[in-house]
Amino acid sequence: MRILALLFTFLFLSLSAAAQAQLKVADAENGEPLENVLIRHQQSGQQQYTDSLGLAPVPWKLPAEVIIYLPNYSSRQLLLPDSGHLPTILLYPLSGQLPEVVVQAYEQHRSILEVPGSIQHLAPREIGRFDQTSLLASVNVVPGVRLEQRSPGSYRVSIRGSSIRAPFGVRNVKIYWNGIPFTEPGGDTQLNFLDLVNIDQIEIIKGPAGSLYGAGTGGALLLDTETDAARTEAGYLGGSYGLQRVYAKVQTGEPANRYGVRVAHQQTDGYRNHSAFSRTVAQLNTEHQLDEHRQLELNLLYTNLFYQIPGGLNPEQYQEDPRQARPGSAEKNASINYDVLISGLSHEWEYGDWRNQTTLYSYLHYFDHPFNTDYKKENTLAGGGRTIFQYGFDWGRSSTTLTAGAEYQLQQRSALNFDNEEGLPDTLNFSDEILSSQYLFFAQAEVELPQQWLLTAGLSYNRLRYEIDRLYSRNGFGADDGPIVFEPALAARIGASKVFRPEVSLHGSISQGFSPPGLDEVRTNEGSLNTTLAPEQGWNYELGIRGHLLNHRLYYDLITFWFNLNQTIVSYQDASGVVLFRNTGSTLQQGVELWLDYLLLQPESGFLEELRFRQSYTYHRFLYQEYARNGQSFEGKYIPGVAPHTLASSISLNSRVGLNLQADWQYVADIPLNDANIVFAESYHLLKMKLGYQLPLKEFSAEVFAGADNLLNEVYSLGNDTNPQYGERYFQPAAARSFFAGIRLQF
Structure with missing residues (x-):
């Protein structure tokens, strides 16, 4: 019924958009x-x-056959349909060069060659290149970044090993969506609230970014929805294990007033027993040019999310039948249920050398979570805002930009924890009212010097506070008197870059990272309050070279970093499977990351239109420096959960007859799963392919496609559990070989 409702919604919106x-x-x-x-x-x-907005009047009677031509771009001959809403025409460059990448990170809005930092930009064309069900294929080709999926809908993002303290969800990475802080005050982020229909562009900041984005030693993700192009798009996909996905999005309006509606529904039975998944999202976004200086943007997002939790398997179960669920998961109905409403209002103005962007947001969510050991129910109300001021001026032969701002988040949560009686809430164990607040103030100076030197320096002041009011406790666990307040933290960052000719840049940075314990790390599932956890803090040193070769056909980016982290927080499990956390002294995290993007061919004529190759390599050497537990020292041991070597290759082939091919190969080395480095997840190779065909239609664009994932049928775990104290439930098996097919329409 949801799929039919979404299709009717799409048809209605298409008819509405046709008026223009x-x-x-x-x-x-x-x-x-x-x-x-x-x-x-x-x-x-x-x-x-x-004109400058890419718009042209159409004075001819429709339908009309036209030729569209621009030097150094592929020409198009097509029939404009008899419709008030004409499609956006996309032209591919024929320059034989890779396009210039401009990034928004650190509010610099510069070519990536100039920015002193480790940043990866993913354009719309690179997002959802395969089955469009998740960001896995797009993100896991990025060096230093790993997106894990313990079960359909349960995501974990690791940037340079940041997931070592995240048994589920996303921690230690700050995420923004359309300028809205998507990360909760305590540091948790539910990335699964978003479908690919809500994301058009991604920037990944690797390494501590606290000088501008607050707490988090891993980095930041900046996710954006584009509203520029007027278009209507819809698609359907079906695949193995009951996979279905349907979506529609409509962008319409004049340049001064743009409107967008996006809806999607996705469901699957899952590869493993008790791993079904269902998510429905609906988004409304509008942009209004109030005058030549001011712009207003509104974003509304509703998500209904459900997925079952099959649980971890021990080595014997993993080898015997990777499709089985952990014993008791089905009987206890271990699952996640969310209803979420997020709203954000952004106002931007620019007067002369001054610019400001202010975003206010709120979100409501209801959380229902039966698990093997308990049953949780939560209601959350949160809100906050972020404002950024920028002032630019020239000083002699130098150009300077000053940035300053603040961010504030307030969250109120009512949390109940029950016994789980065959999947239903039973006796109440404890009940809490929780108030979390976090704020940061930040400032940054950017100086552009002669000879293409760029210097940046930033500093932020951060504070986090939890107030936990324990209303009831069945087992005697109580809240300490007074709020839990972490000492204010300063996060600094300095960076420099120098662009040489031809098109080569060197950059280096020193940044301070910190991350206080999250709410779920302080308030554990068995009822205790872990007030002894200390925030992580450390310094990151980074040096890199990037640039273009072969007449801008080859882009390379090589980064090396050294990160010394103190009071590192890691997770472990007690006898009942409850996830707990502890500080581990200090760790040394070193790495090398390489990214290559090579446009092999882009001839002006013939069968082949483009052949593009991407390659990444990641080397991570993450070691315990000072860590002993129960009389045993783990100094020199590898931190569990981090692969020392990862290699990824992807190739894209597009032809002028409408055929296109995408193929990805990824190698992940053995991953240690416990502190003693006795248990490892074995290395694996992943191969996936997708073949598409652009149908030769005149009135609209249509593409049919089919593909396969895990073509080598590897048995592997994508999202392992580390340090289970009992039961050895390390493994969360990923799907075996699977297939999908679908269609995409653009009007």
């Missing part, structure tokens, strides 16, 4: 509007040209 007739031409690589594009009416020979 406009033609827009954009760059297929980056979505930017193209100016001075020639549009020639075949019958009369009359011509029109696009």
Whole structure:
């Protein structure tokens, strides 16, 4: 019924969008509007040209056959349909060069060659290149980054090993969506609230980014929904293990007033027993140009999320039948249920050398979570805001930009914990009212010097506070008197870059990272309050070189880093399987990350339109320096949960007859799973492929595609559990070989 409802919604929105007739031409690589594009009416020979927004009037009677041409781009000949809403025309560059990448990270809005930092940009074309069910395929080719999926819908993001303290969800990584702080005050992020339909562009900041984004030693993710192009798109996908996905999105309106609606539903029975998943999302986004100086943006997101938790397996169960669930998971109905409503309002103004962007947001969510050991129910109300001021001025031969701002988050949660009686809440164990607040103030100076030198320096002041009011405790666990307040923390960052000719840049940075314990780390599932946990703190040193070779056909990015982290927080499990946390002294985290993007071929004519190759390599050497437990020293041991070597390759082939091929291969080395480095997850190779065909239709664009994941049928675990105290339940098996097929329509 949800799929039918979404299809009816899509048809209604399509009819509504048809009321506006406009033609827009954009760059297929980056979505930017193209100016001075020639549009020639075949019958009369009359011509029109696009303006700076990529828009052109269409004075001819429709339907009309036109030729669209711009030097150094592929030309198009097509029939404009008899409709008030004309499709956005995408032209591919024929320059034989990779497009320039401009990043927003650290509020610098510069070419990636100039930015002193480790940043990866994922354009719309690179997101959801395969089955479009998750970010796995897009993110896991990025060096130093690993997206894990313990079961469908249960994601864990690791940037340079940041997931070592995250048994579930996302921790130690700050995430923003359309400028809205998506990470809770305590540091947890539910990335599974978002579908790919809500994400068009991603920037990944690797390493401590606290000088501008607050707590988190792993880095930050900046997720954005684009509203520029007027278009209508819909698609359906089906696959193995009961996979179904349907989505629709409509972008319409004038440049001064843009409107967008996006809806999606995805479901699967899951590869393992008791691993079904269902998610429905609906998003409304609008942009309004109030005047030449001011812009207003609204984002609303509703998510209904459900997924079952099959649980971890011990080595014998893993080898015997990786599809089985942990004993008791089905009987206890171990699962996650969320209803979430998020709203955000952003106002941006620019007057002369001054600029400000202010975002206010709120979210409500209801959480229902039966698990093998207990049953949790929570209601959360949260809100906050973020404001950024920028002022730019010239000082002699130098150009300076000053950035300053603040962010505040307040969260109120009512949390109940029950016994689990065959999947239903039974006796109440404890009940809490929790108030979490976090704020940060930040400032940054950026100085552009002659000879293409760029210097940056930033500093933030951060404070986190929990107030836990224990209303009832069955087992005697009580809350300490007074709030739990962590000492204010300063996070500093300095960086420098130098661009050489031809197109080579060197950059280095020193940054301070810190991360206080999250709410679920302080308030544990068995009822105790772990007030002895100390925040993680450390310094990161980074040096890199990036640039272009072969006439901008090859882009390379090589980074090396050294991160010394003190009071590192890691997870372990007690006898009943409850996840607990402890500080482990200090750790040394070193690594090398390499990214290559090579445009092998892009001929101006012939069968082949483009052949592109991407390669990444990650080397991580993460060791305990000072850590002893129960009289045993783990000094020099590898930190569990981090692969020392990861290699990923991807190839994209597009032809002028409409055929396209995507293929990815990934190798992950053995991963230690306990502090003593006795148990390892074995290395594995993943191979996935997708073949698509662009149908030769005139009135709209249609692509049919089919593909396969895990073609080598590897048995592997994508999201291992570390340090289980009893039961040895280390493994969360991923799906075996699977297939999918679907269709995508663009109007």
